[in-house]
Amino acid sequence: MAGVILRDVVKTYGPLYAVNHVSIDIKDGEFVALVGPSGCGKTTTLNLVAGLIPMSGGDIFIGDKLVNDLDPKDRDIAMVFQNYALYPNKTVFKNLAFPLQMRKLNREETERKVLAAAKVLDITHLLERRPRELSGGQQQRVALGRALVRDPRAFLMDEPLSNLDAKLRVQMRSEIKRFHQDLSATVIYVTHDQLEAVTMADKMAVMSGGVLQQYDSPAEVFGHPRNTFVAGFVGSPAMSLIPLDVTTENGAAVLRGPQGWTLRLDPENARKAQRSSTPKVILGARHSTLTLHKSAAPGAVPGKVYTVEPTGDVTFVQVYLGDHIVIVSLEPNVAVRADEPVWIEFDQARLHLFDGETQQALTLG
Amino acid sequence: MTSIPVERPVTRKPVDWWRWAGRLFLLLMLLFTVLPMLWMVITSLKTQFAAFQYPPQWWPAAPTLDNYVRLLLPTSPTGQEFLQYMWNSIFVSSCSTILGVVVAVPAAYAFSRFRFPGRQFLFFAVLLRNMFPAVIFLMPLFLLMRWLGLVNNLASLILTYLTFGLPLSIWLLKGFYDNIPIQLEQAARIDGATRFKAFLLIVMPLSSPGIIATAIYSFILAWNEYVFALTLLNSKEKLTLPIGLQHFFTEYATDWPGLMAASFIMSVPVVVMFLILQKYFVRALTEGAVKH
Numbered sequence: 001m002a003g004v005i006l007r008d009v010v011k012t013y014g015p016l017y018a019v020n021h022v023s024i025d026i027k028d029g030e031f032v033a034l035v036g037p038s039g040c041g042k043t044t045t046l047n048l049v050a051g052l053i054p055m056s057g058g059d060i061f062i063g064d065k066l067v068n069d070l071d072p073k074d075r076d077i078a079m080v081f082q083n084y085a086l087y088p089n090k091t092v093f094k095n096l097a098f099p100l101q102m103r104k105l106n107r108e109e110t111e112r113k114v115l116a117a118a119k120v121l122d123i124t125h126l127l128e129r130r131p132r133e134l135s136g137g138q139q140q141r142v143a144l145g146r147a148l149v150r151d152p153r154a155f156l157m158d159e160p161l162s163n164l165d166a167k168l169r170v171q172m173r174s175e176i177k178r179f180h181q182d183l184s185a186t187v188i189y190v191t192h193d194q195l196e197a198v199t200m201a202d203k204m205a206v207m208s209g210g211v212l213q214q215y216d217s218p219a220e221v222f223g224h225p226r227n228t229f230v231a232g233f234v235g236s237p238a239m240s241l242i243p244l245d246v247t248t249e250n251g252a253a254v255l256r257g258p259q260g261w262t263l264r265l266d267p268e269n270a271r272k273a274q275r276s277s278t279p280k281v282i283l284g285a286r287h288s289t290l291t292l293h294k295s296a297a298p299g300a301v302p303g304k305v306y307t308v309e310p311t312g313d314v315t316f317v318q319v320y321l322g323d324h325i326v327i328v329s330l331e332p333n334v335a336v337r338a339d340e341p342v343w344i345e346f347d348q349a350r351l352h353l354f355d356g357e358t359q360q361a362l363t364l365g
Numbered sequence: 366m367t368s369i370p371v372e373r374p375v376t377r378k379p380v381d382w383w384r385w386a387g388r389l390f391l392l393l394m395l396l397f398t399v400l401p402m403l404w405m406v407i408t409s410l411k412t413q414f415a416a417f418q419y420p421p422q423w424w425p426a427a428p429t430l431d432n433y434v435r436l437l438l439p440t441s442p443t444g445q446e447f448l449q450y451m452w453n454s455i456f457v458s459s460c461s462t463i464l465g466v467v468v469a470v471p472a473a474y475a476f477s478r479f480r481f482p483g484r485q486f487l488f489f490a491v492l493l494r495n496m497f498p499a500v501i502f503l504m505p506l507f508l509l510m511r512w513l514g515l516v517n518n519l520a521s522l523i524l525t526y527l528t529f530g531l532p533l534s535i536w537l538l539k540g541f542y543d544n545i546p547i548q549l550e551q552a553a554r555i556d557g558a559t560r561f562k563a564f565l566l567i568v569m570p571l572s573s574p575g576i577i578a579t580a581i582y583s584f585i586l587a588w589n590e591y592v593f594a595l596t597l598l599n600s601k602e603k604l605t606l607p608i609g610l611q612h613f614f615t616e617y618a619t620d621w622p623g624l625m626a627a628s629f630i631m632s633v634p635v636v637v638m639f640l641i642l643q644k645y646f647v648r649a650l651t652e653g654a655v656k657h
Contacts, residue, residue, distance in 0.1 A: 071560075072551070079552065087567055
């Protein structure tokens with residue numbers, strides 16, 4: 001296993017930047033998720049690491065070797081594709097043996113390794129079958145087996161779970177995580193599902209429009225999103241974001257909504273709000289940090305219930321504050337009706353403030 | 366078995382007239398194609414005398430294989446001539462088939478996988494030949510072959526048939542390669558194969574139904590071609606079967622049974638090839654390669 005370093009990696013298609021100066025430092029044995037909406041450049045980035053497409057600029061190191069000009073076969077990596085890409089005319093055994101044969105391993109050694117990999121993944125009974133005779137979950141295991149049959153320096157996975165049904169996906173998710181821990185493998189994992197990224201990865205790289213937005217541990221990304229994109233992308237339901245004006249009232253900083261309601265800020269948040277490049281900020285709050293009151297409460301902002309979505313353990317309530325919706329989670333035993341007037345209280349210690357112009361998080365640092 | 370009377374509500378299925386019309390149409394088509402061939406076989410079994418009787422003998426009174434023996438016996442002069450034509454045809458058809466596949470496979474793969482300047486233009490330029498009737502090319506090709514010194518040489522036919530077969534071969538194979546997911550090659554390249562090896566070991570086997578279909582198409586095209594063979598060849602020992610048969614027709618104008626026997630022998634390779642290789646047309650090898 002080895003670390004992978006991307007330094008200022010660029011991929012352009014004509015005037016279009018598919019990957020725009022991305023730098024990521026992946027340590028040996030780390031599980032890194034590349035996450036973002038479709039078209040954000042995450043799969044392109046992965047293909048650049050694999051060497052399947054030529055780079056337009058920058059450097060990629062695997063271990064301490066510069067691999068910019070190496071063919072995929074010489075990079076010593078393994079890849080699991082979204083559609084598995086099993087060789088349809090070969091049996092499972094031959095699928096697993098193919099990478100070893102290409103490396104000119106002798107027959108006994110090949111057989112020993114294939115059987116070992118098959119045993120780990122519990123596919124020994126499938127070895128003589130062909131890919132089309134397997135279920136989706138089995139195909140997925142074979143694809144995984146083909147990756148781990150030799151000891152590559154890094155595993156690349158391109159949305160390996162997106163073709164599975166919901167139940168199998170959760171199961172395979174823990175299996176891949178377990179497999180990463182057992183092998184202490186370096187994994188680069190592409191997904192559009194932020195939940196997958198948060199649950200599996202040691203670090204996540206959030207991308208949008210070919211640009212790396214934030215590269216941090218999931219807790220850090222969740223707790224301190226660097227800009228409004230990351231804030232809105234990570235977490236489900238998404239963080240509520242409300243653009244507001246910053247004004248002062250009796251010498252204290254206050255956020256004012258277009259409909260006239262105001263929110264007093266504590267001194268720390270007030271100082272953050274004053275760092276904004278314009279007198280506009282975006283207020284961000286996760287559903288769990290909001291409190292819903294059925295009657296006016298000091299510091300709470302008036303609103304009106306839009307929808308109520310009970311999920312079983314929590315009930316999500318969408319509330320209109322002026323013309324922006326915030327999502328609040330409630331205990332399932334709290335009864336609220338649509339169109340009911342409510343008051344929302346913000347947790348000053350856990351709210352987020354973003355610059356209204358640059359969309360970047362406002363910090364004191 | 367004893368039948369148990371079951372009370373069933375009598376529901377009359379409406380007659381599907383379209384379906385029956387379709388069947389009738391297919392039956393007519395079948396008669397249209399099979400009857401001439403049947404008559405060919407029947408005639409080839411007759412004696413020369415029987416072939417000229419009127420009203421015709423629907424079934425030969427004294428069926429004989431003499432015509433076939435005469436054609437296929439290397440010791441008889443007719444046999445020598447016929448077998449020479451046959452060998453020429455096999456040689457020309459095989460060569461243009463093999464060359465066609467050798468050229469069409471990489472060309473189609475390149476059109477399918479690579480983006481290069483002029484790709485679209487070249488791809489449609491390939492079709493240009495098919496937009497004109499073949500006869501238009503008769504004189505230009507003849508002049509070209511004369512300039513190359515290939516007139517009355519089987520190589521001229523091989524070249525000609527190659528250019529005629531390639532457009533469709535390339536288009537057909539490109540379709541096959543388009544349907545093979547690119548991830549299969551990428552997987553192979555990551556697994557340690559070079560680009561060429563990935564093509565050879567993974568993509569080629571998957572496209573074999575396409576390659577076989579293309580090969581059959583090229584072979585039949587060359588096997589049946591008449592006009593260019595007539596123009597580009599003139600010495601008797603170079604002729605291919607279609608022209609050779611015409612020689613029969615003129616030299617032995619009255620020998621209908623002989624001509625029919627020769628026609629029958631000529632159609633055998635095509636039919637046999639179809640029978641052996643038809644399963645490749647239908648075998649969907651890529652099934653299960655990826656999840657759609």
